[in-house]
Structures are given as structure tokens and as C-alpha cells.
Amino acid sequence: MDQVYPPPSIEVHVSDRPLSVAVIGAGPAGIYAADILSKSDIETSIDLYERLPAPFGLVRYGVAPDHPRIKQIIVALYKILQRGDIRLVGNVTVGEDISIEDMREHYDAIILATGSDRDAPLDIPGVDLEGCYGAADFVSWYDGHPDYPRTWPLEAKEVAVIGVGNVALDVARMLAKHPEDLMVTEIPENVEKGLRANPITDVHIFGRRGPAQVKFTPLELRELGKVPDVDVIVYEEDFDFDDGSQEAISSSNQTKQVVNTLTDWVMRDEEPTASRRIHLHMMQSPVEILGTDRVEGIRMERNELVGDGSVKGTGEYIDYPVQAVYRAVGYFSSPITDLPFDDIRGVIPNVEGRVIEAGGDHIPGIYSTGWVKRGPVGLIGSTKSDARETITHLVEDAKAGKLDQLGDSAGVGYETMTRILDERGIKYTTWQGWEILEEFEKALGAEQGRERVKVVERDTMTAISRGEEHDGKLY
Structure with missing residues (x-):
């Protein structure tokens, strides 16, 4: 209480x-x-x-x-x-x-x-290549943040997402989800247009530790498996548990639910049939983002558990062909x-x-x-x-x-x-101004059979809230 x-x-x-x-x-x-x-x-x-x-x-x-x-x-x-x-x-x-x-x-x-309000740094070679993005920036784009560009370069067919928290799942799901399945939400028109042009086929999520150490919440993870025309693929070789993992599972019902969901997925026999796939990779750490002028791949090192739930590198490296990398390794003030x-x-x-x-x-x-x-x-x-x-x-x-x-x-x-x-x-702006803006957004949504459509541009939001003119239109 x-x-x-x-x-x-x-x-x-x-x-x-x-x-x-x-x-x-x-x-x-x-x-x-x-x-x-x-x-x-x-x-x-x-x-x-x-x-x-x-x-x-x-x-x-x-x-x-x-x-x-x-x-x-x-x-x-x-x-x-x-x-x-x-x-x-x-x-x-x-x-x-x-x-x-x-x-x-x-x-x-x-x-x-x-x-x-910004992404935590990731200090590996290639992080400055074109096509390497912070997850916070992508989230701000699809959520219609007024201080971010109205367009996003959705050009990659294969994408890597580094991180195993809920933000990583959100990024992967938004990349893989068909825009038709988002039209009941409040996404702005510019985001809808961007997602409709998205050619993506595969999203690879990478975590450096094992199934018992991922930071997904059970609900978020289960929802990932319900996305229409998107298969979730988990790999048996990524499943390992040490004493620290067993302790984490026995002491946390949330961890147990996450591990059970991942285990159910890895045990499935059916072949993937969806047009888009989300691959969950564990026990791998990013070593380098590959490419000359822009992202062409990512190099991962396979890890092994050392007993307490932490990991060390094995010296075995795997290269994945991807054309974009999203860093979801945490936020930074x-x-x-x-x-x-x-x-x-x-x-x-x-x-x-x-x-x-x-x-x-x-x-x-x-x-x-x-x-x-x-x-x-x-x-x-x-x-x-x-x-x-x-x-x-x-x-x-x-x-x-x-x-x-x-x-x-x-x-x-x-x-x-x-x-x-x-x-x-x-x-x-004031609270009364926010109530005016909210009613405006709800009216935009009602025109399309949705609860709300966000107004994105800062000056427009401000003009609506204050009842002022903007771009020749009086609100």
C-alpha cells in the first residue's frame, strides 16, 4: 500500500x-x-x-x-x-x-x-557509420516528438537491435510490424507513411547474457509473439543456465515467466512462414559494426556464463549481414x-x-x-x-x-x-491549453475512426494550445 x-x-x-x-x-x-x-x-x-x-x-x-x-x-x-x-x-x-x-x-x-532523453553511448568500432542509430531517437520519431525530424531512413531489409530490455522489444516490434496493424493507434501521418515504405524482412535482437538475464518483462515478451505475420525465432544454442541463472529463476517469478516463454518458443517444431521475422540471439556481445561508409554488417562475439550469471567472451566471432543497427543499451540524462x-x-x-x-x-x-x-x-x-x-x-x-x-x-x-x-x-502553454490541444488531436482521430492522431510540429501544437495563428491558420 x-x-x-x-x-x-x-x-x-x-x-x-x-x-x-x-x-x-x-x-x-x-x-x-x-x-x-x-x-x-x-x-x-x-x-x-x-x-x-x-x-x-x-x-x-x-x-x-x-x-x-x-x-x-x-x-x-x-x-x-x-x-x-x-x-x-x-x-x-x-x-x-x-x-x-x-x-x-x-x-x-x-x-x-x-x-x-538521449541514448547511452556504445563504445565499439563503427558506431559512427551511417545506418547506426540510437533507439531513443527512433522512438522519438515514431512517437511524434516535436523536436525530431519528420522522416526516418527505413531502407534496410536486415536490422540489428543491440539490447534486451523493453525498449529493444519496442524498436524491433515497430520495425517488423505491418503498418496496417498500427492504424488503430495514434501514430502521426508522417510515421504511417514512413512505415509503409519499410522493406524490412529480418530484425536480429542481441543480448550478451543468457535467457535468465534478459530484461524484458513477461507481458512485453508475450506480446511480441502475437504480432500478425511476424515470426519470432529463438536459437537452442543460445540457451545456457549456470548457478546464478538458476538462482535468478527461483527468486523471481517474472524471470521464470520470461524463461518459460523463451523455452516454449525454442521448442517449437513449425517452420517460420511469416513475411517478417524477429530473431532473438543471446550470449553474444557486439564487437564491431562493419562497413566502409555505412553499415554492412555487425560482428558479435559468443559468450559463456561463468557461474554467477555474468559472462566472458569465448573468442568465437559471428558476422551478421545487416544494413542498419539500433543501439538500445539504455538512456542517458x-x-x-x-x-x-x-x-x-x-x-x-x-x-x-x-x-x-x-x-x-x-x-x-x-x-x-x-x-x-x-x-x-x-x-x-x-x-x-x-x-x-x-x-x-x-x-x-x-x-x-x-x-x-x-x-x-x-x-x-x-x-x-x-x-x-x-x-x-x-x-x-498551460493546462487549459493542453486540454484544447488534446481535444484537437481527438477530433483528428475521430475523422479516421481512431482515438487520437498526434499533432507533431511544435509551433502548431503551441498555436493550437494558445488559440493563435500559425502558417496562415487561426486555431
Whole structure:
């Protein structure tokens, strides 16, 4: 059961006004942090900043469009923001449109919830060849992210996907799935056109360890086997289990379900008959991406388990002819101007959510939560508990008088910051604007018998949200 942090008690006022808090990032991490803070025992005024014109972060722009169950998370997030006590300020990039110093002048505390928005690096030869892509970039394209190109070079018949997490499965499935089977989803028109021209026949997914160590969730894996006219092929020689593998299977029902699904597939006798195939390869690590000017293949080294679930290379190499490679080896956060950043781990340095300087001291009033705090691990449940930890410390600091730095100045919070944005000509969006944009997208979908069709272009999204003119059209 979710516990309420901090526990209810007599309401505490840090001054003659509510504590003014800015949360940067309107994905699940930021919204949950804002919600938990709003229910704490200190009086607060909370503003939620988002660099895109629309809220919900990776739930809108990082989840494959054919996963409606996962997108139901948006319903819960929607209900939080619909209450009206947390104000949304969208289409504002902190560090560019406004600075951290601007915000520190007008807020008692700042919570960083900017997530992980780029691909983790893969350091092997050939990674810079044309035809080698980051999975995060491809996901942003098919999810209609406004800051990515409208086209994608879908030219390869054979493709490698490096990684065995859910993002790798999403990428493989979206590459292999026939566009007709995506027309019930919210994919934008440009994505539909791109997928219809896709000549792909084979997608090869590679994982460096064995079946007991893959990171797929059971549901995601089972769904892969239900894609129409796509065969999933698993190889018996990739199945190996050591003591560490057996321990993982016996201690985790999720791991057991994944291994059982993979075992069922490898035991099938029927020959592949579909026009497209997804090959699951395990116990192989990428060594080099082959090609002169562009991707022509990938070289993998076969591994062996060493007893504890980890692997070592065997010196046996296998070359696969592929014309494109997608790196799905994890996400990585981006730094924010004027704040510390760990370039190795890809996070903002912190101790349980309190952001720290190089010497280890907490920067007063600055906090973090979500993936930018702990790295790109964990699902929504982890995000909630993570936010509770951060908010607990923020409330402790507020009660200790460490955050009441601004006094009762009139230049505090939303009114002041939106005036500054207006003065700088920043076309920010609001929650009311998002509701207008959402109705517009739903109307586009209704014309095609779909629930929604995303508006992709940033200026169009902003104009619709603000009721302004764009490209000669008044919204």
C-alpha cells in the first residue's frame, strides 16, 4: 500500500505565504513529486515546468503507440493535473528560456525531474557509420516528438537491435510490424507513411547474457509473439543456465515467466512462414559494426556464463549481414546549465534527492527525482517511491527553515515567472491549453475512426494550445 509521506500532522507555514516550489519536467517523475508535495503538511504553491508544449514526458513520447495499457498511466497523471492546484507551464526550456538563477530568485525550492532523453553511448568500432542509430531517437520519431525530424531512413531489409530490455522489444516490434496493424493507434501521418515504405524482412535482437538475464518483462515478451505475420525465432544454442541463472529463476517469478516463454518458443517444431521475422540471439556481445561508409554488417562475439550469471567472451566471432543497427543499451540524462552533472553516470549528483556540489555539500533548495536522480532504471512504482524520498527531505528542510530564503516578496512564483516569459516573448502553454490541444488531436482521430492522431510540429501544437495563428491558420 502506498504510504503518505510525510505523515499528516498540523499544517506548517514557513512564512506568511505558501512555500513556492518549481518542478522541472512534467513526466511521471515530476507530476508524482508535485502531487506528493501538494499532499504534505506544509502549505505549498507548485508550478510544473515542461520544455515541450504537452505534458506526460516519456509516457507520451517514449512508449510505443501500440501499448494502450501502459498509456493508461496518462489517465492517473491527467487526474492529478486536472485538479488545478499544480500549475503547468509548458514549452519552456530551463537553461535557455529561463535560467536556474532566474528560478532561484523567485522560488523557495526547485525539483529537477527532467528524466533521461538521449541514448547511452556504445563504445565499439563503427558506431559512427551511417545506418547506426540510437533507439531513443527512433522512438522519438515514431512517437511524434516535436523536436525530431519528420522522416526516418527505413531502407534496410536486415536490422540489428543491440539490447534486451523493453525498449529493444519496442524498436524491433515497430520495425517488423505491418503498418496496417498500427492504424488503430495514434501514430502521426508522417510515421504511417514512413512505415509503409519499410522493406524490412529480418530484425536480429542481441543480448550478451543468457535467457535468465534478459530484461524484458513477461507481458512485453508475450506480446511480441502475437504480432500478425511476424515470426519470432529463438536459437537452442543460445540457451545456457549456470548457478546464478538458476538462482535468478527461483527468486523471481517474472524471470521464470520470461524463461518459460523463451523455452516454449525454442521448442517449437513449425517452420517460420511469416513475411517478417524477429530473431532473438543471446550470449553474444557486439564487437564491431562493419562497413566502409555505412553499415554492412555487425560482428558479435559468443559468450559463456561463468557461474554467477555474468559472462566472458569465448573468442568465437559471428558476422551478421545487416544494413542498419539500433543501439538500445539504455538512456542517458542531459545536463542543465549552471547545475552539476555526472558525465559518467548521466545523472545530477545528489544524496537521496538533495542535489550536491562537487565537495558534497547540498545546494540549498535544489532537489532531484526520477531518472535524472538515479539513472534510467525502474518502472512507475519506482518513480513514486523515489519521489517520496525526495519530497520527505524537502519537507524536512522547509520545517528546519532552510528554504525560506525569499521572504514575503511579491516577486515569487507563477505570476512573476510568467510575466518574465511574456517579456522575453516565450510562448508558454498551460493546462487549459493542453486540454484544447488534446481535444484537437481527438477530433483528428475521430475523422479516421481512431482515438487520437498526434499533432507533431511544435509551433502548431503551441498555436493550437494558445488559440493563435500559425502558417496562415487561426486555431
